[in-house]
Amino acid sequence: MNSSEIRNEIHVFINGVETQVSSEQAFLPLAQFLRSEANLPGTKIVCAEGDCGACTVLVSRWAIDGWSEFQTLNSCIAPVYLFDLCSIVTVEGLAQEDELNxxxxxxxxxxxxxxxxxxxxxxxxxxxxxxxxxxxxxxxxxxxxxxxxxxxxxxxxxxxxxxxxxxxxxxxxxNSLKTRYLSTINSQRLEILAKNPIEIVEPTKAAFAPTNLQTALDLKTQTPELRIVAGATDLGVLHNKAKFFLDQVLILNKIPELSKIERTSQGLWVGAQVSLTQVEDFCENSYPELSRLLRIFASPQIKNQGTLLGNILNGSPIGDSLPAFLVLEAELHLASVRGQRVVPLTAFYKGYKFFDIQPDEIAVGLMVPPLKDGFCSKFYKVSLRKDLDISAVTFAGLFKIENSTIQEARIALGGVGPTVVRLPDLEKDLVGSQFSESVFANAGAKARSLIKPISDLRATDQYRLQVTENLFRKCFEELSQEIAPCL
Ligand SMILES: Cc1cc2nc3c(=O)[nH]c(=O)nc-3n(C[C@H](O)[C@H](O)[C@H](O)COP(=O)(O)OP(=O)(O)OC[C@H]3O[C@@H](n4cnc5c(N)ncnc54)[C@H](O)[C@@H]3O)c2cc1C
Ligand code: FES
Ligand code: FES
Missing domain, CATH: 1.10.150.120 ([2Fe-2S]-binding domain)
Known part of the structure; x- marks a missing residue:
């Protein structure tokens, strides 16, 4: 097979055994494939929503710079077509002969x-x-x-x-899994396979995984209803609940440029395929507050598989990362055959699940401008439990405070309406005010009047209003301790 040839099967290494998967089987959730097709029933399916971890497997992905580290992920929500050129280790692959690991x-x-x-x-x-x-x-x-x-x-x-x-x-x-499972695979062959686009077309299903952006854009123009699947941590749950079927899909994980995360002269660039774990690790020193927020986002399994852009484009009003990127004034880069355009995130969310993106457009990345000197930020997530829970309210505040005066203020909230929101009127009130407890207390009280949260399973509207007000006080307390010497 030469490098430009289209493949209609994916190649995956399962406990070291190369397996080709094509046709309907490629559309199965990985856990179901392992159990019913690969005769590996050790992987369990319990919740089928990514919530319990019973289906955890280890995955290393091959890219041009070699194999990634083995990472855990939930196999119940991820379709097999996402795993081309991956080495998967299941519980059956841990022991060696009769010896437990x-x-x-x-x-x-x-x-x-x-x-x-x-x-x-x-x-x-x-x-x-x-x-x-x-x-x-x-x-x-x-x-x-x-x-x-x-x-x-x-x-x-x-x-x-x-x-x-x-x-x-x-x-x-x-006993290193890397040595055991990756060292014997012929990388020259992988290099050729990596260049093969994949098209698996069945009577009622189709999955396309092109190897360059231009082909992806052409496909999205010809068939705008193709759903882009990144990590499938949102979409896979909908599929399993039969709310939406993941069977007309465009996969971007074979396009190398979309997997880049880097610092550029314009800021931090996060490509469409960059996982939440990669962002958390990359930002540990440069945006510690962001990294801290991502630490309590979902679970390692979800963050290893899910992407940051998936969170932004899923656009849930309770998406944890959204308020932070609104105050950081991040910009979404969208591409189509008509060219590229840049949409400030503050203008992207038009209404509940209604976004400024056209059916033929693909998000290629997010640009986060560098934080200027003197800015400080606070990002909070309030949920019923600390880990692996959906938030009731999220808060992001970014401030420049000099000589005890607020020079600049940006505030965004999630979980308080049909979309995440910036509060420009409140921001204007804050600018020029003293950095004081009473100013933040008044801001919290005013924020209550600007939002209309609903009551649902997670929280009542009254709880959300009170928590929002309280978060302004928490923000003041924490900032005053951190920045006191510079005031
Ligand atoms: C158990 C569990 C826990 C979770 N916990 C949290 C949490 O704590 N906080 C939180 O905010 N979320 C949470 N989520 C939701 C989810 O993990 C995140 O929203 C994640 O970032 C989605 O990324 P993904 O790559 O899996 O997106 P996908 O599911 O693949 O896609 C999500 C949406 O984005 C679109 N999309 C993806 N990439 C592109 C692109 N390049 N161009 C255009 N559209 C695109 C897709 O079409 C789809 O509409 C959780 C989910 C699960 C299952
Ligand atoms: S079965 Fe519960 S996380 Fe997959
Ligand atoms: S659920 Fe029974 S041992 Fe953990």
């Missing part, structure tokens, strides 16, 4: 399983952590274990035996 051994010794239904997912999640820590010579701490398991639920053990299993893992005994 280090995580499995410790889970057995510390009674980390009772009914065992969550166990394959927990063992895969912990194996992902062990692989990452061993590969980077890092220590496995309790904090890391707790953070890493936020996407895995267990109804039986109370978690203590799982924690003690994890903390007793001896990384010196870790």
């Amino acid at each position: 280090e995580v499995q051994t410790k889970m057995r010794e510390h009674h980390g399983a009772q009914c065992g239904y969550c166990t394959p997912g927990i063992v895969c999640a912990l194996s992902g952590l062990a692989e990452s820590c061993a590969g980077k010579n890092k220590v496995l701490t309790e904090k890391k274990v707790r953070n890493h398991l936020t996407g895995n639920l267990c109804r039986c053990t109370g978690y203590e035996p799982i924690l003690s299993s994890a903390l007793s893992i001896d990384l010196k005994k870790w």
